[in-house]
Amino acid sequence: MDMITIAVPCYNEEPALEPFFEELTSIAQQMDYVEFEFLFINDGSKDGTLNKIKSLAERDQRVKYISFSRNFGKEAGIYAGLQNALGDYVVIMDADLQDPPSLLPEMYRAIKEEGYDCVGSRRVTRKGEPRIRSFFARMFYKLINKMSDTDIVDGARDFQMMSRPAVDAILSMGEVNRFSKGIFGWIGFRKKWLEYENVERVAGETKWSFWKLFLYAIEGIVAFSTTPLVISSVFGLFCCMLAFVMILVIIVRTLVFGDPTSGWPSLVCIILLLSGIQMLCIGIVGQYMAKTYLETKKRPIYIIGESNLPKNSPAPRI
Ligand code: UDP
Ligand code: MG
Numbered sequence: 001m002d003m004i005t006i007a008v009p010c011y012n013e014e015p016a017l018e019p020f021f022e023e024l025t026s027i028a029q030q031m032d033y034v035e036f037e038f039l040f041i042n043d044g045s046k047d048g049t050l051n052k053i054k055s056l057a058e059r060d061q062r063v064k065y066i067s068f069s070r071n072f073g074k075e076a077g078i079y080a081g082l083q084n085a086l087g088d089y090v091v092i093m094d095a096d097l098q099d100p101p102s103l104l105p106e107m108y109r110a111i112k113e114e115g116y117d118c119v120g121s122r123r124v125t126r127k128g129e130p131r132i133r134s135f136f137a138r139m140f141y142k143l144i145n146k147m148s149d150t151d152i153v154d155g156a157r158d159f160q161m162m163s164r165p166a167v168d169a170i171l172s173m174g175e176v177n178r179f180s181k182g183i184f185g186w187i188g189f190r191k192k193w194l195e196y197e198n199v200e201r202v203a204g205e206t207k208w209s210f211w212k213l214f215l216y217a218i219e220g221i222v223a224f225s226t227t228p229l230v231i232s233s234v235f236g237l238f239c240c241m242l243a244f245v246m247i248l249v250i251i252v253r254t255l256v257f258g259d260p261t262s263g264w265p266s267l268v269c270i271i272l273l274l275s276g277i278q279m280l281c282i283g284i285v286g287q288y289m290a291k292t293y294l295e296t297k298k299r300p301i302y303i304i305g306e307s308n309l310p311k312n313s314p315a316p317r318i
Contacts, residue, residue: 007081044071
């Protein structure tokens with residue numbers, strides 16, 4: 001019998017866990033032709049999430065958990081889930097029921113019968129989300145798809161089922177700055193998309209503030225495109241050429257018309273503009289350097305505080 005691991009990163013999800021687990025187990029019961037492993041990753045929650053998970057583990061033998069020593073972020077949670085999953089197929093799922101477990105049978109069927117390696121999910125609406133956030137999200141997807149060779153699908157959730165080869169491919173990408181939406185696209189494989197309407201979370205609240213999303217977007221661009229570096233070089237070249245033209249114009253004007261030097265306001269504007277562009281370009285270069293710096297430290301992606309996994313399961317990358 002095949003085994004499916006459901007990996008669930010949780011951060012302050014105490015109120016959502018009970019309804020989530022109930023729905024998940026009822027779907028699992030319907031799918032009696034596969035075995036299940038439920039792997040909860042407690043990402044340094046500050047509420048009673050860990051205790052809740054422990055009580056689930058007492059109730060149900062299939063529940064495994066890993067508890068991080070602090071909050072490492074959802075990306076680290078996903079990585080830990082994939083790394084410690086024993087299943088032939090692995091599903092990443094949020095704990096707030098925004099990823100409907102009812103799609104699981106369809107996902108498994110598509111992999112087994114239609115020969116896909118990954119079955120992802122895409123929400124086609126952004127109902128219930130602040131308008132301004134949807135607007136910026138759409139802009140981000142347009143921008144990053146123009147800049148990057150990797151296909152990053154608008155509305156794609158992290159909720160997906162993957163075959164073993166796909167999971168191993170993701171694990172082989174050991175980068176510390178993990179932008180999963182890009183990583184999932186980068187590995188390739190045959191992928192099917194299931195579409196569904198956005199569902200609002202069942203309890204608790206979203207962990208993403210606008211500012212966090214903005215930083216995440218920048219992380220994604222830096223991780224999957226070097227176009228900003230090209231743009232800043234082109235900017236530099238353009239400014240140089242403009243300067244040469246201006247020099248010629250001023251020399252000719254002074255020789256022909258004997259124009260006295262005048263106009264410091266325009267000079268101030270030019271200096272401000274150019275120093276602004278310079279700072280921007282240095283900032284862009286700095287972003288790439290900072291990421292390189294963080295990668296070279298080779299810090300582990302997460303640290304386990306406690307878990308109920310057997311001792312010989314894979315250790316975090318050193
Ligand atoms: N999450 C996590 N670590 C974090 C933030 C979030 O493990 O630092 C988990 C969270 O518990 C949830 C999933 O990631 O299961 C998605 O988070 P959320 O629902 O807040 O994101 P949204 O659905 O609003 O994009
Ligand atoms: Mg959510």
